[in-house]
Amino acid sequence: MQRRVPYSYGVVLVQSSGSSGQARDATKLRVGVVGATGYTGVELLRLLLAHEHVELCMVTSRAEAGTRLDSVWPSLRGRCELCYEAPDMQALANACELVFFATPHAVAMNMAQELLDAGCRIIDLSADFRLRDRTTWEHWYGTSHAAPQLLDKAIYALPEVAREKLAGAQLIACPGCYPTAVQLGFLPLLENKLVETTSLIANAASGVSGAGRQAKIGNLFAELSENFHAYAVAGHRHLPEIEQGLAAAAGESVKLTFVPHLLPAIRGIHATLYAKPRGKLSATDWQSLYEQRYADEPFVDVLPQGVYPETRAVRASNVCQISVEPLAHSNMLCVLAVEDNLTKGAAGQAIQAMNICYDYAETMGLENIVALP
Numbered sequence: 001m002q003r004r005v006p007y008s009y010g011v012v013l014v015q016s017s018g019s020s021g022q023a024r025d026a027t028k029l030r031v032g033v034v035g036a037t038g039y040t041g042v043e044l045l046r047l048l049l050a051h052e053h054v055e056l057c058m059v060t061s062r063a064e065a066g067t068r069l070d071s072v073w074p075s076l077r078g079r080c081e082l083c084y085e086a087p088d089m090q091a092l093a094n095a096c097e098l099v100f101f102a103t104p105h106a107v108a109m110n111m112a113q114e115l116l117d118a119g120c121r122i123i124d125l126s127a128d129f130r131l132r133d134r135t136t137w138e139h140w141y142g143t144s145h146a147a148p149q150l151l152d153k154a155i156y157a158l159p160e161v162a163r164e165k166l167a168g169a170q171l172i173a174c175p176g177c178y179p180t181a182v183q184l185g186f187l188p189l190l191e192n193k194l195v196e197t198t199s200l201i202a203n204a205a206s207g208v209s210g211a212g213r214q215a216k217i218g219n220l221f222a223e224l225s226e227n228f229h230a231y232a233v234a235g236h237r238h239l240p241e242i243e244q245g246l247a248a249a250a251g252e253s254v255k256l257t258f259v260p261h262l263l264p265a266i267r268g269i270h271a272t273l274y275a276k277p278r279g280k281l282s283a284t285d286w287q288s289l290y291e292q293r294y295a296d297e298p299f300v301d302v303l304p305q306g307v308y309p310e311t312r313a314v315r316a317s318n319v320c321q322i323s324v325e326p327l328a329h330s331n332m333l334c335v336l337a338v339e340d341n342l343t344k345g346a347a348g349q350a351i352q353a354m355n356i357c358y359d360y361a362e363t364m365g366l367e368n369i370v371a372l373p
């Protein structure tokens, strides 16, 4: 239940029975985050709390219910007075117009329909609604899908491909972190049918925050620092998602060799991509292809010819930096793409999708300059 209360500066506030009991600005979008103790959750909080059109109304955690947000995340002291609440769909629907899910897979799919029926919009950072094909999803995620009726309703939020579909969308599925970098890297080649589609290769490395905020031996400082290794070589869950996006861009099926690695860093993805050109173009032609494809994209930065991207240059920013280099010796094309797995690879891209969905400026809240060194 909400009642309108006067506000001395002419803004109409809404007094809500939601969790905080604080007066609310009716001109702002009321937003909740499910899974706000995790790494993508806190990245969402960082961006949402600085967004001029957003009011954060509810944050959930089962483990931290009742705890103040800023005692879990001291970086948010003075920015938010909320306490965590246990996830409850009715309470979320009452308090929020838009709910972000920053939860492991197989959580949002059990809650989405109820929120949608209550008139909420959803932006899901998990994999629950990324794949169109239910059988493929169930094969890779090892469980049955609880909301298959929503799979073809969800909009896959790679804005560089689906900007028009995101406007006004009810259910938005954010791409995974590796899939964002790999798709952005290959798109110009596949959309223009310039490379073989059966021999694409992606070697990609992610910082350890990509594994979430869970206690695992392999994620300990003493295990991962001064170390570098591949994992899930025989098959990673992002493979079908990447192939789905690349096939749509190519207009034909594709085969990708995808090998992920663990970087001894907290944030960042570096993807080294290889493709076999169908014809011969000069280095300048390849460079122009990328520059033209992304000329109007606010968050894809094609670096000058011969300049190669590095992860620290995009840390906590929503930018994906790309460079393209033809390899004369092997007649292969090499594309390098870097992003922050938690920002363009997750929460930043989710905010970008929100901005498009609600017709805010697409870059709003996402224009910070990276701190270096």
Ligand SMILES: NC(=O)c1ccc[n+]([C@@H]2O[C@H](COP(=O)([O-])OP(=O)(O)OC[C@H]3O[C@@H](n4cnc5c(N)ncnc54)[C@H](OP(=O)(O)O)[C@@H]3O)[C@@H](O)[C@H]2O)c1
Binding pocket: 034, 035, 036, 037, 038, 039, 040, 041, 060, 061, 062, 063, 064, 087, 101, 102, 103, 104, 105, 107, 125, 126, 127, 175, 176, 177, 209, 210, 211, 212, 213, 214, 341, 342, 345, 346
């Ligand atoms: N990390 C990345 O770089 C990255 C990038 C792109 C996409 N993603 C995806 O984003 C999602 C979140 O990833 P993350 O790295 O932020 O995970 P995380 O650090 O492990 O956090 C998971 C969050 O979900 C909550 N949660 C877990 N099980 C839940 C349940 N059954 N019901 C409600 N809440 C539950 C947890 O809090 P409680 O247990 O206290 O409720 C916690 O706040 C995942 O699906 C991941 O694949 C991650």
